[in-house]
Amino acid sequence: MAVVSTDKWLNEFISARKSTGKDELTSLQCSILCDRLVNLFRDGLPEEIHYTLQQQGLFLPHEEVDVEKLKKHNVWDCVQQEFLYLQRKWNGPSIPIYIFPITQQQTMTNKNGVAYPHSLFLFVGDLEKQELQALLAHEYNHVCRIHILRKTLEDMTLLDSLILEGLAEDVVKELYGEKWIAPWIQSYSDKELLALWETHFLPNLQLQGIEQHGPFLYGGDLPPWIGYCIGYKIVQSYKINHSYHHPLFISSQDLLVGSNFPLQ
Template sequence: MSVISTDDWLYELKTSQKLKDRRDFEELQRTILCSRLLEHFNGGTPHEIQFELQQQGLFRAHEKINIKKLQDQKTWDIVQEEYYYLKKQWNGPNIPIYIFPITQEQTITNKNGVAYPDALFLFIGELEREELKALFAHEYNHVCRLHYLNKSLQEVTLLDSIILEGLAECAVEEIYGSKWLAPWLGDYTLQKMLAIWKDDFVPNIHVQGLHNHVEFLYGGKLPPLIGYCIGYEIVKTSIQKHTAQELLNESSKNILTGSVFPL
């Protein structure tokens, strides 16, 4: 598999919207886009798929989308080229890659992505070439790591989750440079991260299921994005005798053992 020609789907959607009342746009999005994704969502309905992808950044059905701008950026071509390169570098799996415009409600960044074991989704606005490549690399690194772990998303532990993010960020840094790292990775001192790790992460390190890791990754009662920062520091301090590519196929426990974060 490779990059799917979702630009064709998007033009089909725009053409269909011209023939329909605005009230029908949500249903058109489900029919033309989401119904083509059923195989990746374990029996989920187009409505459920639409909701899940919109939570990740998929444009809202009523929003105007500029397909030509994405084509002019060579979005599909750049991702296809980078997919072939990284697949060879990481001995990664064959997966379909779906690219859609990002919602106008996404005001923090102009990009987002989500990785599943058998598919990858990118939600894109106006991006520099290297920024797009780094985004794709982050998400494809997730896919490669999930294939190595060989666990369902319900079986993935909190330790797996934070190292998943740390590996992806370190891979981006290794290939494209620190310019394209997530800006929040420097928000906390190592001492603060070690204290939060001991008090909040260690007692929950074996908790399974990605849905149970949201608080730890994104914050709420815990500081914002603290899990991402801790995951990056775990891998960063473990990587000194390795490369991010070598650690991609190492157990989460061994990566943690090589870091400065005690269990």
């Protein structure tokens, strides 16, 4: 299925917005964009889907968006072509990919993505071609990994989530170079990572439910993005120890066992 023509949805919204009052813009955006996604989310309410997408980076209803500029930069075509390449490379599933402008309130980055077992969403601003390709690869690698694990998001363990993020950053580095990997990778020394691993991560590796893993991945009481960094270092050390360059199909436990992170 691959890339959905959300540019047409966006033009429909922009056209309808001209004759809509400010207090009705949220309902209009929800109707035009999210009514089309109800079946994708197991008949979830459009309002719930809308809220979720806004949390992930969807542009706000009153914000100006330049669809033609995105089309001029071949955003939809670029993602489609790169998806076909990655699908062949990883023997991955065919899923719908939805592309929307990112909110202007997101000042730290001009991109974000979210992967589900059944679909993928990209929220983008003004990106270089390779940056867009790297964003897609990171998120589509998640989709492939989830299908390989054959687990629901509720059944995934903290270890699975760490490896999920580590693998995605590893492929970005492999395919597009270090320029596009996340900056937090170099934020912590190996000594710092191992200390936090032993005190906070090791006792919780079997914690199930991807929604429970946020504090370990993003930080809060823990340092920012610490789980992402640990996952990346697990994958990298496994590859160095085993001279293996395709860890996508290896189990989370085997990747950990072959890494430099102790099991006890």
